[in-house]
Amino acid sequence: MKSSTHAQSATSLPRAPRDDVSARSVRYLITMGVRVLCFVLMVVITPYGWYTWVFGAAAVFLPYIAVVFANVGSDGPESTAENPERALPAEPAPPAPSETDDRVIRLTETPRLDPPRERDVPE
Structure with missing residues (x-):
């Protein structure tokens, strides 16, 4: 079981298998379409030369090329996900001068340190 120290980012996820299969199928069908075209041109164009x-040769070797191209995974530059955490600054930026205005009142709440006395408890 994998243990990760932080949540996986949506941009670092791999390509969905459905999208990957679809892209590979399109590559295969295009290559096989070119093969059929080569076969038709081989028969139709005369005089032979x-x-x-x-x-x-293209009609014979294109099925092998089509299968090789279809089996190549999505390892191209479009599949490399960028980790957004690298773009974040390492520490927060100092506040702008307009944010340190003296007119701003900041309140913080702290827990009560002493136990409540009997007269402080409502009846």
């Missing part, structure tokens, strides 16, 4: 072999 060196480009036919290029389209054929």
Whole structure:
């Protein structure tokens, strides 16, 4: 069980699995769409020449590339979360001169130190 000394920040959470799967599926489908296009171009474009072999090689190797790209996790710069605690100052800033006005009255309450006497207790 993990023990953390402080609460995890919302900006340091990893990407949601649903969003990650969705992004990987889109990458896979785009790459496979390019593969189908290469296959169609290989068959349709005549006269056959060196480009036919290029389209054929792309149609053969793009499934491997599509799977590799789809399996790559979200390790890009958009997934690195920034810890907001680093942006906070280490100590509070000194009060501005306008905040130390003499007209301000500050009251604080302290606990009672002596026990109540009998005449102080209401009946």
